[in-house]
Amino acid sequence: MKTSSKQLPKRSNAGSGTKAHNENRFIKIGRVRLHSWMNEKLPAADILISEREIVHVANKHNQELASLGMEAFNYVTMIINQSDEVRKDNRDAYFFIVSGARKTDSDLEQCAVVELKIEWMGRKRVYVIKSARPMNWGRLRKIELVCVKPRS
DSSP, X not given: OEEOOOOOOTTOOGGGTSOOSOTTOEEEEEEEOOOTTTTTTSOOEEEEEXXXXXXXXXXXXXXXXXXXXXXXXXXXXXXHHHOOEEEEOTTSEEEEEEOOOOSSXXXXXXXXXXXXXXXXXXXXXXEEEEEEEEXXXXXXXXXXXXXXXXXX
């Protein structure tokens, strides 16, 4: 998986948590690139986030982000860059997970997760980020594992 170090566009207030100027503007934050044998389960495509979704993450998870000292855009980019595994549920949503070093194998322990859906934009297939949030490990374990260490 290749990621970029893009920043928010200059004329964007998405990082402030207020309504985005352009709700349909998407920002590329990475790309899934895996070996051809893996493309059947995890297709290669760009990873995009809309300004609207950045605002949603900022508003919904402002306490967690403040404790980490991060803005929503940086939080999502960090999860995409450092994901340990990818899982796929029965709604065709992909979960990029940073599980970190778990102290215990408790079902209640939290993991940082970005939820993506594959969509078509014109003639191009892309991953669009739907949500970024902490989730319980117990819930994630029930979702089908697609791959571990997706950047290798």
